[in-house]
Every structure is written in structure tokens, then in C-alpha cells.
Amino acid sequence: MADTSVTKVDSKHSPRGEMGQKYLASGVTIGMRLWESEPPGTTEELHSRPYETLGYAISGRAELEIEGQKIILESGDSWVVPKDASHAYRILEPFTAVEATHPPSHVHGRDET
Numbered sequence: 001m002a003d004t005s006v007t008k009v010d011s012k013h014s015p016r017g018e019m020g021q022k023y024l025a026s027g028v029t030i031g032m033r034l035w036e037s038e039p040p041g042t043t044e045e046l047h048s049r050p051y052e053t054l055g056y057a058i059s060g061r062a063e064l065e066i067e068g069q070k071i072i073l074e075s076g077d078s079w080v081v082p083k084d085a086s087h088a089y090r091i092l093e094p095f096t097a098v099e100a101t102h103p104p105s106h107v108h109g110r111d112e113t
Contacts, residue, residue, distance in 0.1 A: 021035055022034040023106050026107075030104060031107070033101070034096070035099070043090045044088050048084045048086050054101075055098070058097055060074075061091075
């Protein structure tokens, strides 16, 4: 029998990760998280993660570097960071985005390594 359960997450009560992300709905093979009003100047070192990420920019601007290529993300843009790809973000304007990760980033400490 297929899983027919419905999950609703009220983001006002969502847990936050160590990097400031807000965890939203999560299934067995995919999870969502929200980056809300990330401040300009926020940067991170190049790193890789053991999951694939699909993102959508809601507002603001950020620079994404993936495997030596740089792109500017603006409201309405979407992107993909492949599993294990070397990447970094630099926030240029207050930035809000939602991301889906496969498998879920928060399981087994994937987000915190």
C-alpha cells in the first residue's frame, strides 16, 4: 500500500540548522529548507555536500560559484548544485530562497559537515 499521509509544516515553528537555514517539509527522499533574509556580505568557503540541491530565489541577489563557474542569482532564478560539487555562495543583497535537497540535507548530519 502506498503512503497516503499528508505533512504540513508551519514555518513559524520550523527548526533551524547551524547555518541559519529553516527546515520545512521533508519526505523520505527529498527535503525543503528556507534561507530567509540572509544578510549581504555573508560568504562561505568552497565546500561540497553529499546531496543534490535545487533552489529558487524569492528575493535579493547572491553569487553562486560551482566548480569554478560563477553565476548571479536574482529573484525568479532557479539553480542546481549537483551532489559532491564544489560550491560557495556570497550574498550581495538581502537574500531569501527555498531549496529542495535529495536526499534530505538534515538527515544523518549531512548539513552540518
